[in-house]
Amino acid sequence: MQRYFIKPILKTDAHFELDTVVSKHWLQVMRGVPGDQAEFVDGQENLYLGQLNEDHSVTVVKALETNVELPVDVTILSGLPKQDKAEWIVQKATEMGANTICFFGADWSVAKWQPNKLSKKLTRLQKIAQGAAEQAHRTHVPTVRYFETLKQAIAELEYDHLLVAYEEAAKQGEQAQLVKLLNRIKLGQRLIAVFGPEGGISPKEMQFLQEKQATVAGLGPRILRTETAPLYFLAAVSTMLELQ
């Protein structure tokens, strides 16, 4: 069933008007007619079943039970990759359950985001996150943010655990660190996972992360592209915390 995110806070039997975006998609793209039903995630991330009325308003039929969010709060913090890869990371990391998706201007980032284009780029990525969250049937839309440096990101983001995916760690056979962290993390805790851009994490950034007591973890013996590593990581989190 179609799922939409809306701002108002709903309750059973409540009525509400569709905003223009949802209205256009449900009535025109999906050809919705009075009596059709859809799922609505309200402003408090609660899920309701809604039915379309003759006047194109919606009546809340009932609240729906759902539990589709990761049991821990994961922030993906990726060194800024090329534009299409950033879009791709946002879409896939949203499908895979990330709570927040951040990019930072890494020492070795090839791509640069000009300050005057920043808000436009973030708006586009936020739209992609919302679409992916609807498609994945999530109740939370990840917030997409940008930081000029790794230092700034770590200073502003709150977390209980900090991890960095490091290719060299894999080469040195440090394969158990990720699983060890996932075995000791507590439900609801906040975990930041740092990933390098195409060029990788610089020694300076690596030293900074180690000063912050980051867990240095390998993601298996194969070299993963910058846009693939966050997905491997999120799938590992889900496998360890949701599948067993």
Added chain:
Amino acid sequence: MQRYFIKPILKTDAHFELDTVVSKHWLQVMRGVPGDQAEFVDGQENLYLGQLNEDHSVTVVKALETNVELPVDVTILSGLPKQDKAEWIVQKATEMGANTICFFGADWSVAKWQPNKLSKKLTRLQKIAQGAAEQAHRTHVPTVRYFETLKQAIAELEYDHLLVAYEEAAKQGEQAQLVKLLNRIKLGQRLIAVFGPEGGISPKEMQFLQEKQATVAGLGPRILRTETAPLYFLAAVSTMLELQ
């Protein structure tokens, strides 16, 4: 360091000529000069360090130790998706360690591959697999195959374990099946994982897989796109078998 796949079987101190593809990439794209070194995976999937000679032949310096392949033999069997998604699945599933990547004409596949275009499409996908295997520093290039139906694929492919990723399984809370299978699979065994196309697995295909005693497994509570599910699966296999 650059890595290339070549057909000949090598040994230390052996000399060999570069084929045109490798020669073009190493000498022209990478601007290789005599004395430069690269890694070569030979026809038996063994890894060697090679040094470029004045006459542009290569001398094998030494054999290199490597162990980057998944400890089990995974075949990704995906219902044929749209073309760009097929290319994407091949690239990412190769990065993530798949041994073989197959597509089948699913009951609900929107895309169709005309027999007369099949070999051209497979050649293109095979090239993508080789590029991804080089980039991921693998020693095995996955073979890409196509089957007209799921039944035909299961009849022709050999396997010890058969699994199907099924959205409904997730909804029914069948979250432990994948982990249970990965806990009982033995090193070196062959595992086929079936994924539906955009439209999903048809009831007829599902019934066939159940007759074949396929393990029906959910991949977490979120709905994953057809191109995302195989990556979640491969990351789960690596997490359970390579990281602990």
